[in-house]
Amino acid sequence: MDVVSPELNILLPDEIMDTEAIVMDDDPPAESPAASGQSQPSDDAPIPMETDVIAVPEIVSLCSDAPPTQALTTSITTDSTLCSTTSSTQLLLTPSIASSSPLTLRPATASILTSTTPKTTTSPANHQIILNNMASSPAADTTRSPGTTTITPGGQKFMVTAIGKSGQSIVLQLPHTGSKPGSGQGEAKAHPQHFKVLTIGGMTDLKPVMVGPAVSSASQVSTLQAQQLKTVQIAKKTQVSSAGPIKFIITKAVNNKGLTAQTSVSNVITGRVLSTSSPVTPPRTITLSETLSSSSKIAISPLKSPSKMTVVSVASQVPNSPQKSVSLPLNMAHLGQQILVQQSTATSPAKVVSSHSTPMKPVQTVTVGGPQFKTIFPLSTSSSVQQIQVPGSRFHYVRLVTATTGSSTGQAGSHCTNSSILLGPNRPMVVNTAQVRMSVPIIPAQTMKQVVPKPLTSSGQVLTTQTQQRLIMPATPLPQIQPNLTNLPPGTVLAPGSGNMGYAVLPAHYVTQLQQSAYVTLASSSGFSTPTGIQTQARLPLNGLSTADAASRPRKPCNCNKSQCLKLYCDCFANGEFCQSCNCTNCFNNLEHETERAKAIKACLDRNPEAFKPKIGKGKEGESDRRHSKGCNCKRSGCLKNYCECYEAKIMCSSTCKCVGCKNFEESPERKTLMHLADAAEVRVQQQTAAKTKLSSQISDLFTRTTPAITSGGGRMPFTFVTKEVAEATCECLLEQAEQAELIQQPQATAERMILEEFGRCLMRIISSAGKTDCPSINC
DNA sequence: GAGTTTGAAACT
DNA sequence: CAGTTTCAAACTC
Structure with a gap:
């Protein structure tokens, strides 16, 4: 696997290009034979998904032990160099203000780690990113949970430097080999390790200082150098690339004194830096308001591509704020973006602690690009789907996270999905690690549509809305019914399934159907830190339609009687929509029958892999290039009636058509006549509409002018x-x-x-x- | 609104 | 792949 795409390589600094040490995929670097000798990520519970990502456990431990006044600012350009692994890297950011509170960035392992214990994550996996804010005291090292500094055997380690407030060098908590008794497994002893120092913040003047738990920094550096230490200066990039993995420039500023932390997430879509690093585009800052009593749990993990890092700064809710949102200006044009956010309100630290022992079924709300865009993160113990809505993005993402309580494929001590790290007496940090199933950009949405938040069941299941919105695909993790995701209807999104459902596929116009019920509230039940539960709002993008367009777009209700709306006879089903306000009978095109629906979809795809693809291909230039993919087979209509799909689509028949007596061609007089009549009718309608509009405007204007006089x-x-x-x-x-x-x-x-x-x-x-x-x- | 026509989808 | 059947939308009255 290519760690760094060629397009991206040209944009990266030379020091970043040296990514061998952090390559964690099945193509291990040559200089790290130990890593190669370790268990391959692919061996860990391969996920039967197309976009499966081998989850290589990477642990990024950020211990913000800095003094209260010290600010930790890290800017990480997460390009392929940082997470250049085929496995999805999940970063669990645990901002802590208390000393010796580890901030753990943890990659998702192939298995779901439901463990709430902070440290059991001794994965044999190979890659660790240890981000340690300068530990003011060596005690921090000693007090650091084993899981946060676990050195996996043969695993590569990333040394990420954090920039101190005073400009001091970044102290990287370099895990001393064998220093971790709990995680040790003697990995470092037998295998040479590769350490890559990542200077965060792009401050070139800063020198990372490698601090071992028990050794001096200097000696540690030397030790690291002996261990093929690699320092990677991740500089902010202003250069954009036309293609390449998503890059996120993460700027995390932690002001312990102010108890606030800000994280600016910059993303690069297809290699395009959109935010902070770009001088043109103002960075979008995610404000992490963290109080002493509050705690934040962030699990961030780029999914498929290790080079893609999604960083979500979690704003710890101010007390009494039941809902937390994470502003994530992500334009996720790539697969593999994973964001796991678990938050606990400050008002309920006890619940946070309790969450360690209880399975968490939270619904995570992630505001993407603004408060109006939020992502539903129903994090159930069984499965979770994370929907990411990015304003302005043409894609709609849903990350599927399967959380299994028992991780048969997990690493030692990884029988938990949640690793909680207590950052302080009142600051429990829950690190959620889950198996990433997939993340698919589905909808080329231009705008977002609100979805009425709907209460979740305790299991995180999405309750059907009053409009009976349902999943198009059952989340049943049955590979045999998993559709070819690439052939799903445009706009199809993956949604959380119920029960043990792994994922579900939403129809393309799911959002459109939900426009009347603009929000779906996903309320987590027990186990979540918020007293009132976290409500999640999801905005699903329209299938390339703006909200107004979608609202105005007429949706004809179907009248199916015998097909149960599970065959392509049904336009709703064919368009990937749920039946809503239809006149159909015995409809199965709903959530209540998601299993049947999934099977139907599977059957359709088996018959025709492109069954759900648009029949009318978009022309590159103008409508002249639009043509029916299969062509029509009209015999009696002359292709001049709406029976003809070509005519209905207002396109002319092409050579692919098998129609008889076709009159739907360019020079057809019948067609011209019809078109002329149609145009004339349309003109009349427009004129009438304009006249009505003008009259209404005049009346309104008259009201406006006279209203002051009335009053x-x-x-x-x-x-x-x-x-x-x-x-x-x-x-x-x-x-x-x-x-x-x-x-x-x-x-x-x-x-x-x-x-x-x-x-x-x-x-x-x-x-x-x-x-x-x-x-x-x-x-x- | 009922009945007819039509062609895509489904079936064999 | 071709022929037939099923189905629901389009159309007509």
Whole structure:
């Protein structure tokens, strides 16, 4: 496996390019025979998914032992050099302010680690990233949990330097070989290890200082050098690449004194640096508001590609804040992005602690790109799916995380999905490690659509909405019914399944159907740290449609009777949608029948692997290139009726069509006539619409102009400009006219006519004055 | 709204 | 792959 894509390599500094030491995939570096001799990641519970990533356990331990005033700022450009492993690297960020509180970045192992104990993660796996904020005291090393500094046999270690506030060199907690009694397994002794020092923050002036647990830094450095220590200066990149794995520039600023930490996550989509490092694009900062009593649990792990690192800064909720969100301006155009976030509110530290022993079924809320975009992280013990919505992103991501309580494939002591690390008396840090199933960018969404948050069951199952939104694919981890994900309907997303479901596939227009119920609340039940549970909001992108477009997009309800809406006869099913507000009978195109639905999808894909792909291919330039993928087979309609799929799609038949008597070609007079009529009809409709719109606008404008008068103290009547004064003046004029008629002894009829004429003149003056002034005057 | 027509999907 | 059947949408009245 290529650790670093060629496109990416050209963009990387030379020191970063030296990635052999951190290559953890099945292609181990030559200089690390010990690592090669270790168990391969692929041996660990291979996940039967296309996007399976061999989860190589990497442990990044960040021990923020710095003084309270010390700020730890780390900027990590997570390109392929940092996580250049085929395995998914899961980083568990545990910001801690208390001394000797380890911040553990832990990669996802192939097996799900549900263990809540902070340290049992002695994975034979090969890669550890140990991020140690400078331990102010050696006690920190000694107090560090074994799991955080576990040196796996033959495993490679990443030495990540943290930049101290005072500009001091980054002290990397270099795990002394064999220093970890719990994790030891004698790995370092027998095998030469590779240490790669990652200077975080891109500060070139900083020199990483390797500090061993029991040795001086200098000697440790020498030791490291002897062990083929490699220092990687990860500099912020302003250069962008057109292609390549996602890069995240992570800037983590921890102000222990201020009890706040900020993490700026910059991502590079297809090698494009979007944020912090880019001078053009302002970095999006994830504010980590952390109180002393609060704790944050972050599990971050790039999925498929080790070179892809997703860093999520978790903002510890201020007390009494039931919900935590992580702003993640990620534009995940690549697979393998994994974000695991577990948070605990500050108000419930006890629950956090209890979460160590109890299976956590939290629903994680990750705000991506803004507060309105959130990701549902139903982290059940059985399975979890993490949906990542990225505003502006054309992709919709759902990471599947399977959490198994028993990790048969896990490493020693890895029978847990959650590794909790107490960062302090009141600061338990729960490190969640889970097996990453897959992460698929599915929807080329241009905009997001809100999904009404729906309460989760205790097991994290998504409750059906009032609109009966369901999963298109059962999460049943049955390989035989797993569809070819590449052939799923566009916009299909993976969603958490219920029970032991591993994943589920959502229809492409799942969001569209949910537009009326804009939020889905996923409320975790027990085991979650928040007293009220964490509600999760998910915004699912539309299938390339904006919210307005989707809202306006008519969705015809189906009328299926016999197909159970599980065959392509059903347009809803064919389009990857759930039936909603349909007239169908015996509908199985819903969540209640996700198993049947999955089988149906499987059957359809078996018959036609491209069954769910759009039939009308998009033309590169204009609509002329649009053509039906299979062509029509019309015989009687002349391809000029909507029976014809080509005509329905407003495209002309092509050579792929097998139609008889086709009249749907360029020069067809019938077609031209129809098109002309259609255009004329459309023009009429547009004109009518425009006229209505204009009228409405005028009426609205009239309201707008007259509304102030209504509310004014002048008593002006709406729409008439007849104020009280005008009315009185008019009456006076009429009375005066009547008096004159009486004076000249005119007959009654004449008098009435005179009065009416005067009234007419008054009206004319009123109208005339209304167009000139807001306060017309009446002069008799 | 009921009945007919039509062609894609499903089936053999 | 071809022929037939099934199905639901499109269409007509």
